[in-house]
Amino acid sequence: MTFCNKQNPLKGQNKVGKKVFVNNINITLEGPLIVERAQELHQLLVERLDGVTEKCQQATIDLSRVSDIDACGCQLLALFVESLKRRGATPVLAPAPVGVTERINTLGFRDLLALQPER
Amino acid sequence: MNRAAANSKGTGMTTPTGEKSSVDLNRFNEVFFEECAENLAEMEQILISLGDREPDHEEMNAIFRAAHSIKGGAGIFGFQDMTVVTHVMESLLDRLRNRETPFVPAMIDLFLEAGDAIAMQLAWHREGKAVDQEAIDRVRAKLQQAIEAGAPALEPPVEPEQGSPAPHEEELLPRRCRLAFTPDPEIFARGIRMESIISELTELAEPGEFACSARLMELPDLPELDPERCITCWEFTLLTRASREQVLDVFMFVADEEQLTIEEEPVDRRGPAEEPAPEETLLAPAGRRAYDSSEAAPGAFGRRGGEAESSIRVNVTKVDQLVNEVGELLITQAMLSQIVAGLDPVLHQALQRGLTQLERNTRDLQASVMSIRLVPISIVFNRFPRLVREMAAKLGKQVELKTVGESTELDRGLIERIADPLGHLVRNALDHGLESPERRVSCGKSPVGTLQLSASQVGGRIVVDVTDDGAGLNRGKILAKAVECGIPCSESMSDEEVWQLIFAPGFSTASEVTDLSGRGVGMDVVLKNVQAIGGRVQIASEAGRGARFTISLPLTLAILEGLSVAVGAEKFIIPLNVVLESLQPTAEQLKSVNGREVVQVRGEYLPILKLHRIFNLEAEVTEPQLGILVLVDADGERGAIMVDALLDEQQVVVKSIETNYRRVEGSAGATILGDGRVALILDIPELFTMHKRL
């Protein structure tokens, strides 16, 4: 599948590559998180996850630049959050635009993608 | 080199919404397409039946439901373009229903036009056919206009006893519904929009009484996840007045029975604000049926409406597989019978009894399975009222369409393939057969012509007639045209032979190609299509009185009563319905006419078709008096097929040779015999043709 020539949707500390020396990491997602981009997003999230070591305490996922999300995107994000927890990091979701937040709620992912640091 | 490119098809096509859809995706979309086509057909049928009458309450609801369901499905599958027209149409229907807009007869044509627009969009998504966007915009504008025109609803509701029907025909008491939906893992890849499903559900719910929560069913490590595979399941809780069917309808295109569980309870047991306790077991789909609560399985996954309660939608391939498997069973049973026939009947009495029983059971099972595939021909006939209505209007002719025997059933596979040839014959009859009213009157006929479609079952075949009381076929014109087209013919030909000329490729008698028939496909295509499904076309015509085209088809493509015969080492099957008798000829019966061998049977001379010569085989028998002659009659043509020996009369399962190979001349397919070998089923009319060429 070919996708729109959007920029790399994942920014943040990707210059560092596989090793991260700081305790907190920041992950910024951009553009639409939809099924058409699922493979691409998955690959990039896996790379991000590789950068998470035991030293990481908090992983902030910035959703403020996400333009759209569908059920597939929600699922991917939810599993990413789970995987972060499993690696001992505390995921924090920074708020998404209102439309996206509403969509997440509509799709029933309100609890899985709780936008507060921890319940 | 181009071949390779052509072979590697499967290139995705882009839908108007810009998403990529692959061939694989189309397979999933097929359910929606089919349902959509059915809805369109149903809508059209109702509209046509109305004439200029205002639809009654029930009809209105049926039309509304059809439009609504197309819109819903289109939304879920992301065919946004299809929701546009349906949406406006739905609005107009809603206003009509609530008597906010008065009905005018022109609306019938408008709705028909809208149906066409949607059908066109459907064809675009389904087959990539071109879409006339202007036409769509036009329809949309007209619908919009109709809505606005009626906006100041001056007339108060006329029939107060009917009340004002609300969108949902039955106002049930609100109940709390809890739905657990475990989707197909491929739901994302299929392009299904969960948000559309959810918003449809929200619409059904009482305001603010809808809750939805998603849960991951498994938590694989992220790298192991196939991101397009759905591992999420949903639970919806809603307070609704909608019927169970309406709720299930939302999932019509996306869920199989086992993927959805629904629990309902009257609202008084629980306060509406109370959240239902999450119940883990509810979400476990394994072994749980969708309808294990007391109600009978409703029609959410089948057709809605009257028959909904008693029918389910099954993928055709599943039925075909069942037919195949029963076919295999028949073969095995035949094989066992063969073995047992060689055993001492005294010693193996019990075994034989058991086998007889097995044979009976197998046949019953086969009959039941075959009947699943049978559908009434009315499905095809129903397409014609509109065609006739519109064509007659364009041609300035007056036509009454009669249909007889609509309930005659035939194989589903045949139904689909008979529609085109039949449509062609109907168009021909209207265009070339029936005369203009003035002309009819001057011939002393009623100005209104009659076109009759009739179907009936005759023996093992289905016969469909297209009869008109028009001018009949014109012998002189046909001959002149044949000469013009360079088709061999002569004045001395019999009428029947002349009629056959119209089946020659490139033949068309329409003096000018009209917009309505003569679309570049001739009767040769009709014949080819009908022959491809084992059918024949016959013509009867009387000048000034009319013409009748008769299509005769096998009842089913799948099973055939046959006579197995041996020629040399090969075995062949002769369809039993063409066999008259078999005999061993005496020398006196054998004659030679024009150098061709014939056999005289009760004063009739029949040509002898030597199978070994036609098929270039080494036969044990080459002289007719030593072999056996099987007398056959295929559509009036008689002959004697010479074989070495008769073997057995048996039911055989017809298999296609064309699936993996090309068409084989002289055979109407193949079957597998009890010993596991393949035997060809003979196509008798084709044998006659091959024989004449020898």
Add this chain to the structure above:
Amino acid sequence: MQTAQGNAVQQLAAEAASEYLTFTLGSESYGIDILKVQEIRGYDCVTRIANTPLFIKGVINLRGVIVPIIDLRIKFNVGEATYHEFTVVIIINVLNKVVGIVVDGVSDVVALPAQSIKPPPELGASLDTRYITGLGTLNDEMLILVDIEKLIGSDELQIVESAVEDTQKGAVNQ
């Protein structure tokens, strides 16, 4: 022709190593893409079909499906078309068709790295170069890699109803 072969080679290169089922026809070794192979079975119970070319041996019943059997040895004039208990039929699945081909013997499944595959020669093999994707080398022996899909789809074999014929008919009907 030249460019197309180039493409085929490039394509192979892109796939790195592919696996091939190797078999013999007479004295030559051939290889076909293993992914196209459905199964291998013995040669028996073939029902002849009248008025077909000699290399079409007939049809068999493969678990309820009618499958045509082609003898490539006859088609390409290699080896001797003899049939005995060791005669092997490779059942292949291409172009949505299941077809059996008779060969002298099936040797092995080998993985050939793309870079070891050379473009086909202009001449030399019994098989038309149109159906050859390249030449491989295996234990110092030449392996002719066959584009089985193109071969089966070719007009020469007459398995697939000729596309050319159909379009011509279509043109007449217009």
